[in-house]
Amino acid sequence: MKLVERAIENRFLEKLPKRLIGDKAYDSDPLDDDLLFKFGIALIAPHKKNRKKEKTQDGRALRRYKRRWKIERLFAWLQNFRRLVVRYEYHPENFHGFLLLGCALILLRHF
Numbered sequence: 001m002k003l004v005e006r007a008i009e010n011r012f013l014e015k016l017p018k019r020l021i022g023d024k025a026y027d028s029d030p031l032d033d034d035l036l037f038k039f040g041i042a043l044i045a046p047h048k049k050n051r052k053k054e055k056t057q058d059g060r061a062l063r064r065y066k067r068r069w070k071i072e073r074l075f076a077w078l079q080n081f082r083r084l085v086v087r088y089e090y091h092p093e094n095f096h097g098f099l100l101l102g103c104a105l106i107l108l109r110h111f
Helices: 002-009 029-039 059-066 069-078 082-086 092-109
Strands: 019-021 042-044
Touching (some): 019 059
Parallel strands (some): 019 042
């Protein structure tokens, strides 16, 4: 729970997101409550198989989870660029430039 809260507090966006999508590892009622009451963020995560309490997610919110694979695929494609994986760049501006270059190359490959 501490890592999720720290990631939200150190975000690079000004506005807080309305929803946060996570995998089954994020299935936690205390985490759901903390995110909702502290930050006003609804957590969307499928339930684990061994969940003891009753299910709290409905199917409508989990439809957003089904599109999560697109982001995971982008991260996998970016792993093909060694400069992004190893992070040779010392300055964040240079790393950001290589990240944008990698995204542009991925986009050009699919046209």
